[in-house]
Amino acid sequence: TQLLEQSPQFLSIQEGENLTVYCNSSSVFSSLQWYRQEPGEGPVLLVTVVTGGEVKKLKRLTFQFGDARKDSSLHITAAQPGDTGLYLCAPRSNDYKLSFGAGTTVTVRA
Amino acid sequence: DTGVSQDPRHKITKRGQNVTFRCDPISEHNRLYWYRQTLGQGPEFLTYFQNEAQLEKSRLLSDRFSAERPKGSFSTLEIQRTEQGDSAMYLCASSPTSGNTGELFFGEGSRLTVL
Numbered sequence: 001t002q003l004l005e006q007s008p009q010f011l012s013i014q015e016g017e018n019l020t021v022y023c024n025s026s027s028v029f030s031s032l033q034w035y036r037q038e039p040g041e042g043p044v045l046l047v048t049v050v051t052g053g054e055v056k057k058l059k060r061l062t063f064q065f066g067d068a069r070k071d072s073s074l075h076i077t078a079a080q081p082g083d084t085g086l087y088l089c090a091p092r093s094n095d096y097k098l099s100f101g102a103g104t105t106v107t108v109r110a
Numbered sequence: 111d112t113g114v115s116q117d118p119r120h121k122i123t124k125r126g127q128n129v130t131f132r133c134d135p136i137s138e139h140n141r142l143y144w145y146r147q148t149l150g151q152g153p154e155f156l157t158y159f160q161n162e163a164q165l166e167k168s169r170l171l172s173d174r175f176s177a178e179r180p181k182g183s184f185s186t187l188e189i190q191r192t193e194q195g196d197s198a199m200y201l202c203a204s205s206p207t208s209g210n211t212g213e214l215f216f217g218e219g220s221r222l223t224v225l
Binding site: 006009031033040041042043044045048086088090092096097098099100101102103105 | 114141143145150151152153154155158160165166201203205211212213214216217218219
């Protein structure tokens with residue numbers, strides 16, 4: 001069974017600050033997805049990373065995939081209240097199923 | 111709106127009652143998933159359908175839970191003899207087989223409260 005850890009569990013910051021959340025495992029991922037879930041909504045895909053060492057940027061969000069494909073990070077620059085939500089990482093476990101981590105709850109205060 | 115829709119959005123029931131949730135996936139998606147999510151946690155996989163065939167069920171899906179997708183379109187998730195521990199958000203997601211990028215498209219969920 002793959003052990004997936006997301007840290008920190010909770011993060012509360014002031015608007016304009018930067019933040020980083022992490023997703024770690026003892027297993028190698030074939031690929032990994034990051035989702036954001038806003039209160040009362042379902043998760044929405046932000047990015048998929050596939051190649052070890054890959055860096056992807058989505059506006060103020062920067063995603064890194066570890067060289068060994070066992071870990072990933074999400075960095076948000078100049079956070080805004082609209083970035084508030086539960087950030088979930090989900091490695092692909094087989095052809096069709098995603099297994100989610102427990103997530104990091106991010107609160108950005110105005 | 112052509113996204114995944116779930117009904118009802120909220121359900122409050124007494125312990126021991128049966129409840130049923132419905133999910134309408136994106137029309138061209140033949141894969142359908144049910145997940146359960148408790149407050150502050152990530153979604154936990156419950157079951158998966160490819161068209162009308164239920165191909166995988168999690169150990170979380172006890173005998174009181176049953177899911178169907180009779181015509182390969184909408185799906186229902188029924189919980190019999192509900193318990194307080196069943197209180198959670200039940201999320202449905204769909205994805206295509208062809209051109210599959212691995213993305214799951216989620217509905218807004220059905221929140222169950224068992225009193």
